Amino acid sequence: MTGPVRRPAGALALVAAAAGALVAVVLGFLTFGAQATVAPDGVPVAVAAPPETAQRLAAHGGGQLAWTVATRAEARQLLADKKVYGVLELAPGPVATVVTSGAVNPAGTQVAQQALTGAATALAGPPKQEVLHPVSPAGRTAPLAASALTWIGALVAGLGLTQLAKRTGREIGAGARFLQVVAVGVLLTAAVAGFFALWDSALPLDAGVLGFVLLAATAFAAVQAGLLRLLGLRAMAVLGPLYLVAPAVAGQVPELLNPAYRALLWSWTPFRFPAEGLRSLLQGVPGAPDVTTGLWVLGALLAAGLLVTLWPARSARQEAEPHPADRVVEVGVH
Incomplete structure (x- = not known):
């Protein structure tokens, strides 16, 4: 009578090592890879400014920002609807205002706030900061x-x-x-x-x-x-x-x-x-x-x-169905 086949312990060790490496690759892709490759690309922001100023801003930031030109009320509504992460208001008044919202994802808010503050500083000096729905x-x-x-x-x-x-x-x-x-x-x-x-x-x-x-x-x-x-x-x-x-x-x-x-x-x-x-x-x-x-x-x-x-x-459904032996079979007499 033959006994069970025993595989060498070295082969098992290699299989376990390969499994550990595979898990590390998968988790590295899912977690640290996402964080390591973070980079702004088309972050939506809005600007309320005269047309000529808005055109100058549209060229600011390259492909990192996606500008939307709107009125002050429209820009704030876009922020409330979470369609933009921040608003730059350049009119009316001599001082620019950067508006953000605590209801928006903080990662997007941080990028938008930094970009809009830099743009406002280049045009009109350091801006005021306004936060809708302040958050702790x-x-x-x-x-x-x-x-x-x-x-x-x-x-x-x-x-x-x-x-x-x-x-x-x-x-x-x-x-x-x-x-x-x-x-x-x-x-x-x-x-x-x-x-x-x-x-x-x-x-x-x-x-x-x-x-x-x-x-x-x-x-x-x-x-x-x-x-x-x-x-x-x-x-x-x-x-x-x-x-x-x-x-x-x-x-x-x-x-x-x-x-x-x-x-x-x-x-x-x-x-x-x-x-x-x-x-x-x-x-x-x-x-x-x-x-x-x-x-x-x-x-x-x-x-x-x-x-x-x-x-x-499936077993429960089968138990609920009538057994063939329990079914009534009609027999016709000719």
Whole structure:
């Protein structure tokens, strides 16, 4: 009787080393690569100035800035709609004004503010700085933090349920999965609200903010539960690295990312939708376009996740169908 074939330990060591190198390459591409290649490219800004001055500004900054000439009211509306990251006002008055907003992604705001301050200084001297919807350091950090925390919290809960069921030999039914999604959403919303209150008591915790966080948490929990049901622990190969994308990609604006990262990662990463929508809600801009977009995207994720999570298993559907032996067969007599 032949025994099991034993592979040399050296071969196993090489396989493990290759796997570690592959993981390092993937994570390096997803995280540090996005940060290392950051460079402004077509950052949208607006200018309210006489036509001749606006034309001079349009040539400032090369391809790093994308200028929009508008009236003062139009430029500020563009900023409120998050279509530009900053506004330079050169008229009326002898002193220029650089206007930014705390409801806009801070990465884009910082680049726009530096560029507009330099342009204004070259034309009319140091400008005044005006901030719409002023934001505290906690307010800048909270939106992306809430998005990442809800993802990792839901992931740990889903992994824990899968492992506990495997160790105890219990089957996870649709009712248990649904209960987990709801419980995770409620508990993570409470945890995020507690952090917001701890970090900055001035951050609003109204129904709009808490409801948006609850939607994001339940949507993430439902998607993860669905993937864990389909793939088991193999789903961690997808769900785990996604968490690392949050600070590296979702925290940036697309105009600062390399085009490859912009198309392959930023365009679909789930973290940016709750982060940007929550940023507007925290700064008192509930009608911002990214709030509406976030509601649609997170609602779709929740619906798709629940559909996969709660869809009856094949064995359950077969048990629900009548057995051939139990069916009534009509016999005709000729």
